[in-house]
Amino acid sequence: MENILFILTYIAVSASAISGALEARKNEMDIVGAMTIAFVTAFGGGTIRDLLLGRTPIFWVVDPLFSIVTFFVAFITFYRFNNFPTHLLNVPDAIGLSVFSILGATYAMQLNLSGIVAILMGVITGIFGGVLRDLLCNRVPNVFRHSTELYATCSFIGTGIFILLIWLQINPFIASVVGGFVILSLRLLSVQFKITLPKP
């Protein structure tokens, strides 16, 4: 079980690092920029969550493997991946949204915070890596644009279901799997059918 979570986490981290490094190349950055954007995309959400919850030192400060993998992936991506087909990132990125959201909500519940705050922590963990990436690339965050397919919404709904199941005393492992699966499938369906949120 722990092994599956470990593998899913590093798939998600690698997808974030690749997307960050590609974004950096598009913005005429050098390898320092690419590594930083990759890092921020992969760990920005979890870092903000831990700062808000007071969980310091931050997780990637304590475990150097996160940094090593991210920098390695960013380096390869920056210097070797020409014309990388970005649609290949859709599935691993959705895995990341799913894993990070459920993890974020779990940490909040370990501190006995209210359900709505736990959902919020899940969403923040899931989306703020991309928000910080877009800030550093000097543009309005993609996840906030009305032309973007459902992203935070998937995290919100799936994390909400996860919290509801926990509240109904369902086994936490089953609750995580159900919540995570909802996020993953909602996200992939939204991309497939270009579902967006209603405009004002």
Add this chain to the structure above:
Amino acid sequence: MENILFILTYIAVSASAISGALEARKNEMDIVGAMTIAFVTAFGGGTIRDLLLGRTPIFWVVDPLFSIVTFFVAFITFYRFNNFPTHLLNVPDAIGLSVFSILGATYAMQLNLSGIVAILMGVITGIFGGVLRDLLCNRVPNVFRHSTELYATCSFIGTGIFILLIWLQINPFIASVVGGFVILSLRLLSVQFKITLPKP
């Protein structure tokens, strides 16, 4: 007394949430963007203050009412307020600047920090919500532009007077009211008479 502070706080939070949601709509964001910008505008300053002071978990993580009110106001604003007359926000926004500045300085003094740092914490609490809103909307923060009427300056002067009165052993309640009133009236006068800071 606590009730008045409670009411003033939620007036200020609602004004920030409305201004954030309107800004999001102007920038072609969806409701996720609107809720996030509303949240960041309302609580960004206090969040940065608490992070700097080490007061974690952050206030809005502990009390879910803040999130609920902000999301509700942002939702209504985004989908229902067409052509909202933004000048209506001037007074509640100035109330927010006033309440948040005095609160920020008070928290700093509870940690026995120096007067200048307490003033700084007041100003940061008062203005950084708007700064983060503008960052996420990808523009130079409005409060820093030389064409903007006095804003941080009002917070600086009023918080300074508050700290001075405390230092002179005036009753803290009276000191807060005087300091807060100075901020509120300076800000409203600046808007009315378009007072800006001297250029270089």
Add this chain to the structure above:
Amino acid sequence: MENILFILTYIAVSASAISGALEARKNEMDIVGAMTIAFVTAFGGGTIRDLLLGRTPIFWVVDPLFSIVTFFVAFITFYRFNNFPTHLLNVPDAIGLSVFSILGATYAMQLNLSGIVAILMGVITGIFGGVLRDLLCNRVPNVFRHSTELYATCSFIGTGIFILLIWLQINPFIASVVGGFVILSLRLLSVQFKITLPKP
């Protein structure tokens, strides 16, 4: 020895404050903007480092002298320095990169963190002031652009040498001086000979 560190720190803080205030003036900000950008340029990197490590209250919150010097320098720069020759900032800015990087890595090692994280903390301390300055001025951070001379790279190499020497049980004072000197000279050579990182 402590006196030399004190003097070097304030030389670096002043250079950052001058560069921040000049940048603010270029972006049509007022004195509030100039003081904020100066502050963020001088202390942004150290603030992020301390937040990540959980060292709160932050250093400049505890010691008001940092704020006083920065605001004073920013004020003078904003209102008095017309046509300031920015190349004069190259040496003090490189001193700052050097001092802040070594300090950042030292704090990380005091918490018994791994070598790679200590290097990362050195680089973050050295470069994130400028990154935040550029974010607030609404542009892609200069240090990430491929046309920029080596900056983070100098910090990375010098901090790496410092960590290596510590690991080899060399006297920490000597290790700091060697690491810091490498950063300073690499940076000045890069500016002189316009050395940049290889493109993809």
